[in-house]
Amino acid sequence: MAYVPLADQDHELHDPHTFVTKYIWSQDHKVIAIQYGGTAILVGLVALALSAMMRLQLGFPDTFSLIDPSSYYQAVTMHGMIMVVYLLTALFLGGFGNYLIPLMCGTRDMVFPFLNMLSFWFYLVSVLILMSSFFVTGGPTGAGWTLYPPQTITPGTPGHETGILLMLISLGVFIVAFTMGGLNYVTTVLQARARGMTMMRLPLSVWGILVATVLGLFAFPALLVSAIMMTFDLLLGTSFFMPAIMAAGEQLDYNGGSPILFQHLFWFFGHPEVYIVALPAFGLVSDVLSTHARKNIFGYRMMVWAIVAIGGLSFIVWAHHMYVSGMNPYFGFFFATTTLIIAVPTAMKVYNWVLTLWEGDIRLNTPMLFAIGFVFTFIHGGLTGLFLGNVVIDLPLSDTYFVVAHFHMVMGVSPVLVVFAALYHWYPKMTGKMMNETLGKLHFWCTFLGTYAIYLPMHYLGFLGVPRRYYAMGSTDFIPESAQALNANITIAALFVAVVQILFFINVFWSLKNGKPSGGNPWGATTLEWQTPETPPKHGNWGKELPVVHRWAYDYSVPGYPQDFIPQNVAGDFGVSDDHDHEPKKD
């Protein structure tokens, strides 16, 4: 039985009738997307506050009595886990995935709307469980976001009893939520596209989200398995990961377990996780760049295949996170090789973004500024990845601020710039209002320059050998006084960047009320979400009839066509033909 378009049915499914079914227990993908996105951003603000706390301690040690070693490590742990999993994964896939997949594919909703709703509520429960760990005895876990055993569950580590348990349960619930959502996204893209929307006509946003979701479905099981096994070690006294160990002068009841086994499982999830965040960002930024450069994306097929290749390769590079764990050198050689290979399709994408901009009719509005900013930060973060991918360079740098700078540039700043590019780009579709450009540009420049002020000096600190993960440096001969001055400056920049994010929130709420009406397609974009009969799209998205797709997603500045874009649902071959007579016809 093939998918039956709802337009052909007598009544729409899960049609909301009350406030509760429309806005709270909603099965509409757009509402669920906003619920996912709103929750992710709120929890992300908690993580941002935690990073400010860390930076205060690092920049001005012994100044704030509120921050002791335990609370510092708890802040490090929660900041990392929230940012990677609960903010970026949830926002890109639960937020943008939910909003854009049905609209870009030309369908009315996800194929399993109830499961979609359930996915959000499970996600919310996972967030609440995680947040509850701030209020239990001992506080949240302070084991570092990688949760490495044995210290994760040995006495002396903050939150080694309740905090870590809540973290593991929360991750389990999150993975269930992700699986429900992920099955939905993949099935919808594969099975429910509008007529004419072949796979190769899909916008790159959908490709990025699709492949990232598949990665998530294959990678999160590794985190689930390691979380369950660690819970066994914690609650039932098994020794999957726990070796024989003394803690606080006492021999613990563990014997023979392998902490390295945990590291392998964790990073088998952890490295694809980088691409679970990066691939949707790659897709979204491609669409933003193409639209605002008024040019078709350069090398569409290459971009699609690069997304797929990066996705596949991301499963065979995980041990480059473990060079310092004492692995066999041949093992290290293998993973260094695969790591450098993955740079090839990634570099192709970067070249293609730059070539898309080449001789484009570039409109430097806020979303475009954020998108171009991403290209800069991603190149910088990516290049330092080439250093760290090599074993001999990684060994001395691994435990220094060089690594902190690298991964924040490549999977912190870069995806967040894409988040902002995408929010500024699709906000008019979500609300029917334009955002304020002046505020948006101010937000961009403060964020872009501010993040460079934070992370460029961190590379230098890393070269000096300043170790990461330390609460305080104390008196260390090899670290000069000037390094501390640099640390203080980094903190000031970090606090500045954190505070200027308020510009974005002011803009969002101010524009909701006072923004100029956007109309349906303010950017002159080709993809289907901009062709809905109403803006913001109503329940069911497409009115009575689903769109029919006639062309790919990147017909910009086609010679012979009166406008500089041809929407995907416009019929007619305008290519390079001299025949200008036929009128565009919208389906």
Place this chain on the structure above:
Amino acid sequence: MSFYKQVTSKPWEYQGPVTGSGPESAFEKESERIALTLFLVVVCVIFSLLTVTYYLRMDLGDWVPLADPAMLWLNTAMLLLGSVALQRATGCARKGLTRQARNAFVTGGAFAALFVAGQCYVWLQLDSSDLGVASNPSSAFFFLLTGMHAVHLLGGLWVWSKTSFRLFSTDDSAGVRLSIELCTTYWHFLLLLWVLLFGVLLST
């Protein structure tokens, strides 16, 4: 257009709506079947990772092989009978034999519940013989692997109970035929998974 042809096409060349009159689907199957297949792949990944960790942990020196309880053979038979019964339920549902489909479907679920009960009995038996979960890594893995398998079966029984309710509240089993077929696929999958896990446990 085949999937291969699609992903190697040149989308920038204008071709109009290129395919038939309906919406695009990559596979000529129901969405539910595609989602279930994907889910089964995810479950395969989970158990593959568990099996790999099982073999890696086994080499660490403190492993004492566990003598697998004989009861497991009986439990395996229960799961097999459950699978056979659900296969029959699918056959009957396809032929429109509602009463027989109901009987076979309920029997299939009952055998699965008996399997889970049997596994619980084995866990209690091991625990009372000082072979509890923390006694040795082999016991820990036994509880982990069989427990994870049982959790998946319990999830299946939840869907089975919903389908049973629908099956008994309507005279026409054709409406729930797809649910019956999907339950059957899931039962067969969990049987195959159990046979593989049992093989691993027996051989080590």
